[in-house]
Amino acid sequence: MSEMVKKMDRRAWGLKPSGLYAGLLLLLCLAAWPALMGPYVLHVAILVCLNILIVNGLSIIERAGQLSFGHSAFVAFGAYGSVLMSMHFGLSPMAGGVLALILAAIIALVLGGVILRLKGVYFVLVTFAFAELTRLALMDWADLTGGANGIAAIPAFELFGYAFDTRPRFYGLVLVAVAFSIILTYRIFRNPLGEAFRAVAENGALAESTGLSVYRLQLLAFIIGCMLAALGGVLMARYIGFVSPESFNLNVSVGLVTMLVIGGRGSLWGPAVGAIVLTTLPEVFRGALQTQHIFYGIALILILRFLPGGLAGVPGLLRGRQKVS
Amino acid sequence: MMAAEFLSVSNLTKQYGGLAAVKNLGFSVGKGEIVGLIGPNGAGKTTAFNLIGGAVRCTAGKVVFQGTDITNRAPSRVTVAGLARTFQSTSTYGDISVERNLYRGLLSRIQSSVVRRLVGRREGMVPNEQIQVEIDRLLDMVDMRRWRDVEAGSLAYGLQKRLGIAIALASRPSMLLLDEPAAGLNHEECRELTALLRSLQTDHGLTLLLVEHHMAIVMELCDRIIVLVQGEKIAEGTPAEVRENPAVIEAYLGAPEYAHA
Numbered sequence: 001m002s003e004m005v006k007k008m009d010r011r012a013w014g015l016k017p018s019g020l021y022a023g024l025l026l027l028l029c030l031a032a033w034p035a036l037m038g039p040y041v042l043h044v045a046i047l048v049c050l051n052i053l054i055v056n057g058l059s060i061i062e063r064a065g066q067l068s069f070g071h072s073a074f075v076a077f078g079a080y081g082s083v084l085m086s087m088h089f090g091l092s093p094m095a096g097g098v099l100a101l102i103l104a105a106i107i108a109l110v111l112g113g114v115i116l117r118l119k120g121v122y123f124v125l126v127t128f129a130f131a132e133l134t135r136l137a138l139m140d141w142a143d144l145t146g147g148a149n150g151i152a153a154i155p156a157f158e159l160f161g162y163a164f165d166t167r168p169r170f171y172g173l174v175l176v177a178v179a180f181s182i183i184l185t186y187r188i189f190r191n192p193l194g195e196a197f198r199a200v201a202e203n204g205a206l207a208e209s210t211g212l213s214v215y216r217l218q219l220l221a222f223i224i225g226c227m228l229a230a231l232g233g234v235l236m237a238r239y240i241g242f243v244s245p246e247s248f249n250l251n252v253s254v255g256l257v258t259m260l261v262i263g264g265r266g267s268l269w270g271p272a273v274g275a276i277v278l279t280t281l282p283e284v285f286r287g288a289l290q291t292q293h294i295f296y297g298i299a300l301i302l303i304l305r306f307l308p309g310g311l312a313g314v315p316g317l318l319r320g321r322q323k324v325s
Numbered sequence: 326m327m328a329a330e331f332l333s334v335s336n337l338t339k340q341y342g343g344l345a346a347v348k349n350l351g352f353s354v355g356k357g358e359i360v361g362l363i364g365p366n367g368a369g370k371t372t373a374f375n376l377i378g379g380a381v382r383c384t385a386g387k388v389v390f391q392g393t394d395i396t397n398r399a400p401s402r403v404t405v406a407g408l409a410r411t412f413q414s415t416s417t418y419g420d421i422s423v424e425r426n427l428y429r430g431l432l433s434r435i436q437s438s439v440v441r442r443l444v445g446r447r448e449g450m451v452p453n454e455q456i457q458v459e460i461d462r463l464l465d466m467v468d469m470r471r472w473r474d475v476e477a478g479s480l481a482y483g484l485q486k487r488l489g490i491a492i493a494l495a496s497r498p499s500m501l502l503l504d505e506p507a508a509g510l511n512h513e514e515c516r517e518l519t520a521l522l523r524s525l526q527t528d529h530g531l532t533l534l535l536v537e538h539h540m541a542i543v544m545e546l547c548d549r550i551i552v553l554v555q556g557e558k559i560a561e562g563t564p565a566e567v568r569e570n571p572a573v574i575e576a577y578l579g580a581p582e583y584a585h586a
Contacts (some may be wrong), residue, residue: 114505121335123483157481160396191438191439192432192435192438192439192440193438193440194440195428195432196429196431196432196440198506201417201419201439202418203416203418204413205400205416206412206417206418206492208380208400208401208403208404209378209400209401209404209409209410209416209427209492209496210401210409210429210430210431210432210433210492210493210495210496211401211404211405211409211432211433211434211444211447211496212401212432212433212440212443212444213399213401213402213443213444214401216398216443217440217443218437220443223428248356268583
């Protein structure tokens with residue numbers, strides 16, 4: 001890596017590689033706490049991790065300038081895809097999962113290939129409709145997917161004969177996946193590719209005029225982001241042991257976008273912060289299940305108005321430093 | 326058609342419903358020339374530009390650049406082929422430094438990057454170690470070295486436009502399309518712009534095609550001028566020829582009977 005790229009990278013993130021490792025270490029320390037707190041806290045921590053993984057995917061798409069309101073569909077492709085392929089072709093969870101990721105990438109390629117050609121808000125609208133369509137298809141295609149009943153008794157994830165069938169074991173697995181997704185995001189955005197994503201998001205016409213294909217770059221970001229969502233789905237199905245179309249409804253997609261916005265768009269730690277806050281809060285406010293969505297709505301509006309960088313942007317603001325998104 | 330033609334446009338037409346914004350436009354630009362595209366407001370100059378650069382798809386016609394048919398190619402592919410453009414309004418990434426603006430301009434040329442694979446084959450690749458050198462070269466070309474670390478959005482208007490040209494140069498074009506480079510510039514900035522464009526031609530061998538309203542600049546710089554009125558070419562020639570052309574005078578000043586009224 002040249003000096004220039006490194007220099008650009010530091011300005012882009014305000015983060016040296018040491019910052020990444022410090023952050024990962026902090027996250028790991030945070031992650032150690034639930035492991036000592038018993039099954040319930042551990043369960044919530046696993047859900048947090050799955051959400052970080054999925055929202056990291058959404059973040060990559062967003063940082064290339066597109067907002068997907070159908071991210072849950074790709075979680076569904078990962079979940080259903082891996083389980084069905086394992087069931088029907090007798091594949092190991094690992095092989096089924098890999099195939100599901102490839103399936104999600106192909107669907108993202110085809111869907112993105114069509115709608116990224118359109119300018120304007122079509123992407124948001126079509127991804128939104130696509131997620132609903134996916135859910136309805138899972139519902140109606142009962143022969144294959146089990147319809148509204150879903151698929152139950154999914155065996156645990158297994159790797160080289162080692163089963164991740166207890167919570168602590170699975171927690172370890174999902175932590176590795178989260179670390180992978182954070183390092184992947186970090187690496188993308190410290191490379192020319194990430195800078196091209198930023199350029200495209202900030203001023204598409206200008207980026208295009210310098211030889212960057214907005215279409216291809218956004219398509220690539222969409223495929224990477226959707227594969228991370230699918231990875232989240234693969235692991236989620238194996239952990240919960242049950243999938244049904246309702247786990248992938250539009251509320252889930254909207255919830256993922258909310259996590260991204262509240263956590264912080266355009267920042268490496270934003271998705272993690274958003275996923276932690278918005279996964280744990282409902283657990284804390286279980287008594288106010290009906291009214292909590294009102295608070296999320298208000299929080300979303302307040303953040304968009306006063307904290308465009310999200311919660312992850314707060315330390316930067318406190319230090320009085322302008323952050324480039 | 327001559328083989329020496331650098332850019333040749335033939336029968337270029339853009340139809341918006343029943344309205345032809347550009348009608349059967351044909352002209353060519355030779356290597357190293359500076360050609361001006363002028364005309365009253367709404368004459369279709371910018372549309373013609375967008376058609377050549379690929380930002381707008383043409384209804385009919387053909388654009389050939391350096392022997393390659395680039396008609397209706399995506400703008401990024403036109404740029405990669407060596408034909409870059411600037412924009413009418415300032416077009417920079419406002420929140421980042423001048424240097425990083427140029428870095429972004431260079432992205433399609435950075436070797437060993439995924440971006441390059443998305444862009445496709447092109448010439449003038451820059452190895453990673455050479456990026457800084459290339460940025461220095463660009464800063465020198467537009468004489469902006471001392472602005473290197475300044476945030477682009479906080480630059481004076483004239484400098485932002487200059488940076489816009491530098492960003493276009495970063496893609497290492499052999500020809501530049503400039504959309505009203507002098508618009509909004511003061512007298513002094515216009516003088517600097519003229520000098521800059523001239524040096525791009527003489528020192529760097531670039532071919533330029535510019536849409537411009539500022540007649541003094543057009544008359545001073547251009548080797549040839551093409552006059553568009555209502556989407557059609559009504560005249561073409563050296564600045565002296567165009568200045569004397571009755572059709573051009575009528576288009577700009579109105580028909581003689583009104584002019585004398």
